Amino acid sequence: MASKAVSDAEAPGMAGAPGAPGGPRSPEPPGSRLPHGAEGAGTGGKYVAPTVAGAAKILVVGPLGVGKTTLIGTVSEIEPLSTEAVMTQAGARVDTGGERTKRTTTVALDFGRMTLGDELVLYLFGTPGQQRFLPAWRDLAKGALGALALIDTRDLAASFDALGNLEDLGLPFAIAANVFPGSPRYPEDELRLALDLLPDTPLVACDAREHRSSVEALIALVRHLIDTATVTTQSSEQPR
Amino acid sequence: MSDGSPYRPDGQGFPPSPEGRTTSAVRPYVITGGRADAGAAPLSWESLVMAAETEVPATLQPEHRVILAHCQGLLSVAEVAAHLGQPPSVVQVLLADLRAWGLLVTRPPIPPAERADVSMLRKVLHGLESRL
Numbered sequence: 001m002a003s004k005a006v007s008d009a010e011a012p013g014m015a016g017a018p019g020a021p022g023g024p025r026s027p028e029p030p031g032s033r034l035p036h037g038a039e040g041a042g043t044g045g046k047y048v049a050p051t052v053a054g055a056a057k058i059l060v061v062g063p064l065g066v067g068k069t070t071l072i073g074t075v076s077e078i079e080p081l082s083t084e085a086v087m088t089q090a091g092a093r094v095d096t097g098g099e100r101t102k103r104t105t106t107v108a109l110d111f112g113r114m115t116l117g118d119e120l121v122l123y124l125f126g127t128p129g130q131q132r133f134l135p136a137w138r139d140l141a142k143g144a145l146g147a148l149a150l151i152d153t154r155d156l157a158a159s160f161d162a163l164g165n166l167e168d169l170g171l172p173f174a175i176a177a178n179v180f181p182g183s184p185r186y187p188e189d190e191l192r193l194a195l196d197l198l199p200d201t202p203l204v205a206c207d208a209r210e211h212r213s214s215v216e217a218l219i220a221l222v223r224h225l226i227d228t229a230t231v232t233t234q235s236s237e238q239p240r
Numbered sequence: 241m242s243d244g245s246p247y248r249p250d251g252q253g254f255p256p257s258p259e260g261r262t263t264s265a266v267r268p269y270v271i272t273g274g275r276a277d278a279g280a281a282p283l284s285w286e287s288l289v290m291a292a293e294t295e296v297p298a299t300l301q302p303e304h305r306v307i308l309a310h311c312q313g314l315l316s317v318a319e320v321a322a323h324l325g326q327p328p329s330v331v332q333v334l335l336a337d338l339r340a341w342g343l344l345v346t347r348p349p350i351p352p353a354e355r356a357d358v359s360m361l362r363k364v365l366h367g368l369e370s371r372l
Contacts, residue, residue: 047313048288054347055286055316056364075371081322086329106327111318116367123286123316143284145364215371222365229358 046078048113048121057123058221059140061166062150063158067178068126069110071150071208075215076112076124085109085136107136129162137165146225147173148217150208153183156194163195172228174202174221200227282332285318288347289335296343307334308343 048055060068073080084106110126125140127133127147141147147166151159166173175195177183186194188203197203202224206217283289291311300308310323317335321328338344 045313047315050314052288052314052347055288056360057286078319081319083318083322084327086327111322113316113319114367114371116364117370120363120367121288121316122364122367123318125285125318140285143286145361212372215368219365219368219372222361222368226358226361226365229361 049115049118051118052115052121053119055121055123057125057140057144058218059125059127059137059144059147059171060150061127061129061147061162061173062178063129063152063155063162066129066150066152066158067180067208068128068150071148071176071178071206071214071217072110072112072124072126074208074211075114075218077115078113080110080112080126082108082110085140107133109136109140129159129165131161131164134165134168137169141169141171144171146221147171148221149173149175150178151175151195152180153177153186153191154180156191159195172225174204174217174224176204176206176208176217176220178208179205200224283317283335283339283346285316285321285328287317288314289317289320289339290314290345290347292343292345294343300343304334304338304343307331307338311344314347 060072062068069080086106107128109128112124114122114124116122125144127137127140149159149162149166163173175197177191185205191197191203192199195203202220204217204220207213289311290313291308296305296308306324307320310320315323317332318328320335321331324331335344335346339346
């Protein structure tokens, strides 16, 4: 890969993240124990509002500890849930080390939900970035609108696998640099070079603990998806 | 949509159930009768499902029953799996059963043709913008 670590350019710190409001926004009570009835329906309850006609999904990808679950928890109307994807073969060797190769292993995926308007619900799936998890991505990526790739500027190299996976899958994405205390702030062009980004791939800074900042990162992604879709439509105008 | 066999009160619509099970826990694929796939078109993780307004037959397996108890409103397949603490791949099989028996209704995800559809993406955009 052409990417190399950005030189130790001194970070011209963008104004520090506004006083971090105590970690992830505390979500509404999940009400996940309710066995019956519509009392849980609507945003914040267990159930999706009955008016919702369809679901879409976006992947939130990145290395361990980059803030995927934090971002999902910040924007989700339900407390993030966790589930396990079963993964076969590839990478199992890495996990077990050595001869006794496991055939399957599982990878934990956290996800959250946003009801958008009356008819649409958006699911955000946090997907671990390591290359060995690529098999777990394939199904999940199927039908996804796109992906938000979170990076930590303190360890850019940790993001390379996730970006490679996205490129392999052909999933459109935007990059959000999650701002940690003491994160170096590189000039945008240096970051783009280090991450080997296409010129039209959005790159935004965000604070995954902040609602507005996280939603804005998602908006940057969706705007990019709209641009991409528009271009695709125009270039494929010819009937088959 | 569901072209599977309808539920039959004599229980013949059911998959082979592991009779006489008395252990407190079984490995996930015992629950599914060893089936690892949910048929031709498994429900995707974001598919929305809900129990049909039909009386639940008394002969229904406990695993299916538990799912229906969690599906009294719309939920995604992933949420059902998370609430049950089972892998989605297992839950997909059980949900496909319930759908085939007419005990579960589904709202499929946005069809592929519409996914790249700009008007749909704009809906997502506007929805997000209204959350700012």
